[in-house]
Amino acid sequence: MDAADMTQRRLRMGLVSYAHVHAPALLRTLATLPQIELTGLYDEDPDRGDAAARTHGTAFHRELATLLDRSEAIVIASTNVDHRRYTDAAAVAGVHVLSEKPLATTLEDARSMVETCRAAGVQLGTAFPVRSSAAALSLKGLIDRGALGTVLAIRGTNPGRFPGSWFGDRAKAGGGAVMDHTVHVADLLRWLLTDEVVRVHAEIGSLLWDLDVEDCGILTLDLAKGAFASIDCSWSRPKTYPTWGGLTLHVVGERGTVDVDVFRQALVHYDDRAGETRLAGWGEDLNARLVGDFADAVLAGRPVPISGDDGLRALEVVIAAYRSAEQLGPVAIADLD
Amino acid sequence: MTTRIGVIGAGFAGGTHARACLGIDGVTVAAIATDPVEHGRQLADECGARLEASAASLCAAGDLDVVIVASPTYLHAEHAIAAAQGGKHVFCEKPIARTIEEGRAIIQACDHAGVQLAVGQVVRFFPEYRKAKDLIDSGALGKPALVTMTRGTLPVGNARPWYLDATRSGRVVLDLMLHDLDTLRWWFGEPTRVYGHMLGGTGGIDYALATIRYSDGPIVHIESSWAEHSGFRTTFEVRGDTGLITHDSRAAAPLQTQLTNAADGPAVIPGPTLLETPYRRQLREFFRRIEAGEQPFVSGGEALRSLGLALAVLRSTETGQVVAWTPPT
Numbered sequence: 001m002d003a004a005d006m007t008q009r010r011l012r013m014g015l016v017s018y019a020h021v022h023a024p025a026l027l028r029t030l031a032t033l034p035q036i037e038l039t040g041l042y043d044e045d046p047d048r049g050d051a052a053a054r055t056h057g058t059a060f061h062r063e064l065a066t067l068l069d070r071s072e073a074i075v076i077a078s079t080n081v082d083h084r085r086y087t088d089a090a091a092v093a094g095v096h097v098l099s100e101k102p103l104a105t106t107l108e109d110a111r112s113m114v115e116t117c118r119a120a121g122v123q124l125g126t127a128f129p130v131r132s133s134a135a136a137l138s139l140k141g142l143i144d145r146g147a148l149g150t151v152l153a154i155r156g157t158n159p160g161r162f163p164g165s166w167f168g169d170r171a172k173a174g175g176g177a178v179m180d181h182t183v184h185v186a187d188l189l190r191w192l193l194t195d196e197v198v199r200v201h202a203e204i205g206s207l208l209w210d211l212d213v214e215d216c217g218i219l220t221l222d223l224a225k226g227a228f229a230s231i232d233c234s235w236s237r238p239k240t241y242p243t244w245g246g247l248t249l250h251v252v253g254e255r256g257t258v259d260v261d262v263f264r265q266a267l268v269h270y271d272d273r274a275g276e277t278r279l280a281g282w283g284e285d286l287n288a289r290l291v292g293d294f295a296d297a298v299l300a301g302r303p304v305p306i307s308g309d310d311g312l313r314a315l316e317v318v319i320a321a322y323r324s325a326e327q328l329g330p331v332a333i334a335d336l337d
Numbered sequence: 338m339t340t341r342i343g344v345i346g347a348g349f350a351g352g353t354h355a356r357a358c359l360g361i362d363g364v365t366v367a368a369i370a371t372d373p374v375e376h377g378r379q380l381a382d383e384c385g386a387r388l389e390a391s392a393a394s395l396c397a398a399g400d401l402d403v404v405i406v407a408s409p410t411y412l413h414a415e416h417a418i419a420a421a422q423g424g425k426h427v428f429c430e431k432p433i434a435r436t437i438e439e440g441r442a443i444i445q446a447c448d449h450a451g452v453q454l455a456v457g458q459v460v461r462f463f464p465e466y467r468k469a470k471d472l473i474d475s476g477a478l479g480k481p482a483l484v485t486m487t488r489g490t491l492p493v494g495n496a497r498p499w500y501l502d503a504t505r506s507g508r509v510v511l512d513l514m515l516h517d518l519d520t521l522r523w524w525f526g527e528p529t530r531v532y533g534h535m536l537g538g539t540g541g542i543d544y545a546l547a548t549i550r551y552s553d554g555p556i557v558h559i560e561s562s563w564a565e566h567s568g569f570r571t572t573f574e575v576r577g578d579t580g581l582i583t584h585d586s587r588a589a590a591p592l593q594t595q596l597t598n599a600a601d602g603p604a605v606i607p608g609p610t611l612l613e614t615p616y617r618r619q620l621r622e623f624f625r626r627i628e629a630g631e632q633p634f635v636s637g638g639e640a641l642r643s644l645g646l647a648l649a650v651l652r653s654t655e656t657g658q659v660v661a662w663t664p665p666t
Contacts, residue, residue, distance in 0.1 A: 152536050153544050155560050157485075201532050201659070203548050203556045207482035208578050216483045218548045218558045220534060228534040230546050232558060236483045236576045250487075252536075252544050252564050328530070329659045 011295045014039040014071040016064065016086050017078030018052045020100050021163055022127075022287070026077050027056045029287045035295050042067040044078075068093040073298055075127075075291065076100055079172040080179065084109040091120035098125040098294045098304070101183045102318060103311025105174025107336060110315050114308040125294045125304040126311030128187040130247055132289035135260045139251065140192055148253025150227075151193055156185035157232040160245025168211040176213025178204055178321050181233035183314035184247060186221070187306070190313055192251075195223040197313070201330040202321035209235060219321050220330075231317075242268070243279040340624055343368040343395045343425070344386075345416050346407035347377040348497070350430040354405045354457070355384050357617040364624060370395040392416050396423040403627070405620075406430060410512070411505040414439035417454070421446040426453040426627050428620065431519070432511050432647065433640040435504075437665050440644055444637035455623045455633030456640030458519045462615035462622070465584050469575060470524055478577030481525060481555040486517040486573040489565030494541035500563070501538050503651075509543035510535060510651045511644070514561035517573075518549070518650065519635075519643035524575075525554055530661050531646070535654040547650045641665060 013036045015027050030038045040059030043049025053060035061067040068074070068089065073096035076086045083099050090097045097117060103126050104110040117124035130136055142148055158181045166172040173179055190196060199222035204214040216234040223229065237245045249260040265283035290306075297304045316333050324331040340363060344355045347369060358364050366384035370392045371377035381388045389395040392412075396404060396419035404420035406413055406429040413434045420427045427447055433456045434440040447454035460466050472478055490513070494501035506512055510533065521528065533547035542564035549557040555575075571586045591610055613621075622634055645665040653660045 153534070153546065155487075155546060199657075201548070203532075203550045205482070205556055207480070207555070208576070216556050218483075218556055220532060220546060220548060222534075228546065230548070230558060230560075232483075232485065234483050234556075234576075236574075236581070238576070238581045241581065250560070252542070252562065254540055254542075257562075257564055257566060330532075330657065 008035070008299065010035055010037040011299050012037045012039050012070060012072045013295065014067045014074050015041045016067065016074045016076045016090075017082065018043040018045070018048050019079050019082070019166065020077035021165065022100060023077035024052070025287050026075050026291065027052065027058070029285070029291050030075065031056050031058060033288060033292050033295065035292065035299065039070040040067055064089055065093070068095050071095050073098065073295065079166050080105045080174045081172055084113055087113045087124065088116055091116045091122050094120065094122060096123040096298050098127060098291065099308070099311065100127045101311065102174070102179055102315050103308060104315060105179065107312070107315065107319055110308075110312040114312055117308060123298055123304045124308030126187075126306050126308060126314070127290060128184060128306050128310065128314075129286035129290040130184050130188060130262055131191055131306060132286045132293070133262045134284065135262055136188060136192075139249070139258055139260055142258065143192055143253075147256070148251065148258065149255035151251060151253045152227055153252040154189060154227065154229040155250040156189065156229060156248065158182075158185050158245070158247045159232055159234050159236045161237040161239065161241060162209045162211070162215060162235040168209065168213055170213050173213070175318070175322065176206070176211060177215050177233050177235045178202065178217040178219070179318055181235070182217070182219060182231055182318045182321060183311075185231045185233070185249070186314040186317040187310055188249065189221065189223065189229050190310070193223060193225070193227060195225050195227065197221045197317050197333055198224050199330050199332050200317055200320035200324050202324040204321070204325040217321065219317070221317065240276075242277050243281070338363065340364045340402045340627075341367040341400055342403050342405060343370065343389070343398060343401040344405045344407060345370045345392045345395060346409075347371045347380040348407065350457070351405070351407035352380055353616050354407055354428070354430070354620065355380055357614060357620050359384060360617055361621050361624065367401060368395050368398060393419055396420045396425065398423070401425055403428060403624070409499050409505060410507065411435045411499070414443055417443040418446040421450040421452050421454070424450060424452065428455050428457065428623055430457045431459070431640065432507065432515050432644045433637060434644065435507060435511070437641065437645055437648065440637070440641040444641065447637065453627050453633055454637040456635050456637060457619060458516070458635045458640060458643060459615050459619050460516045460520050461523055461635060462619040464611070464615075465589065466520055469573065469582060469584070472582055473524055473575060473577075477580060478575060478582065479579030481575060481577050483576040484521070484555045484557040484574065485559075486520070486557070487560040487562070488513050488517055488571050489560070489562035490569040491565060492542045492563050494543060494563065501541070501543060503538065507647065507651060508535065508538060509545050509561045509563050510547075510654065511647050513563065514545055514547060514559055514650060515643060515647045517559045517561070518646045519640075521549060521557060522643055522646065525551060527664055528557070528646070528662050530659050531650050531653055532659045533650040533653040535651075545650075545654065547653070
């Protein structure tokens, strides 16, 4: 940020809901970014919300309307199914929205959110922070300047542990690993290749954590310009794995290949006191870039870099994957209702 | 008593198998046949073998006990059948043949001639894959849920165009992915259905992804690449409901030598990583079983079923649809 920017006014932003595992990091980000004035936290659970607000030195609002009144924009870190109702409330109040991923759990909800925000004249963004990583940006640059030639295929993975909490509850999450871990890579594919997914095949199963939702999934995608790709979205990392999971891409171009491992920047910490080995990541804060870019765009009156429509397109891949797994065959995005 | 070997082909497979034989006591590489004949000169000199005028004359030679068929895939049937008819035991490089019909013909010819047939599904002799099988079989991983396997190496298409000709090689699916498909069958038995994608086959590279489903077992994802510009690499992960094993051949290199005085500048020389290569173990086991009158470790029928699974993936890449898997008989 240069000196001229420092004189600009800050965007008044608040956090709606503390339900998501990313909520603490998002609140910390909102509290520290120079272009943001944190307006506080609303949470469905007053005890949880109050404690979190104290920890981060900000106000807790018992009523959503109070927070919306004081905010120009919000970040939504609720359960997946609540994204729509919080977005609707924000739109009515004329407040811009940055929603956690997935944008919604049904296409109907996601389309409605996009349309509601458009009609209300507020911006809707989707939290795909991996686009902001140095590795992903470098890869985007390589592809855009043609260094790889045409990109022919990409194998993507976003495996993790079972996140616990409500993530295994279909009523709150809308699904399991496919709902949780498909969209980051799906969004990267669309963004990197400037292309759209047209067809999805998936094999899914509830094979690991004794859940009512799927915890394993392998998706294979066709893109409009001819590339194909796969996404491993499984909650396949064991409890003893040294970190939560990761995100990788193996990119095959006409003139070369690229391997991306977004969370590779980590120390290995052998901890006798805790009786475990874990990774201590030292990579850059992707949330800061994500939220900062969103706020900068809103302040400047520009379209936010990762839109609600991007969230909707990634969700289409998820919904097509579930249908493919039911039908035991590939499903065209164009055939979705 | 000495076992006398004839080798058809002096490419990667022929050279690998012939050199593997050199380290086995009681085994002599006596003859090499290649087309054209002179292609085999260097390997023949290295092995102290004679150059045969043709594969047919090698198969008819009176002084050979075993023929190693290491010709391009589309010639396996012709050469293996000729070797069997010549009364030789047959060691056939994988895939057993380009088509199921050809594979069956090889098996029938060997049965008819009363000779042994083994197929070089060499991954079954790689210690990391055997260790994984031991752990899977022991139950240490629990019930297998998710398996990912990758296998990549340098583009082969420019130097040896037949590899990218689907009708002659079956491309990266029949040549490279076959290893992992065979490994899956060895680890878990027969899957239920397959789905695959493969590149268009231009530009010297090739690449395929496949998803394999077991009805009461794991989801499997396989990546096979002839676009691994940094050289050969394999990885796998097997996740059961009580554990995960991971393998990366790059990370498992116990020796890495870097020389500053190589003629072309700094050189990085990997390995060797094993005192006995999997290729030599494979052939030693085959020769031992011939001697003992035992069935080969990987029979023609077993290799035929792995070929069938690879052909199912290939069909899926062509049709864009899921292909149900029923093993050929």
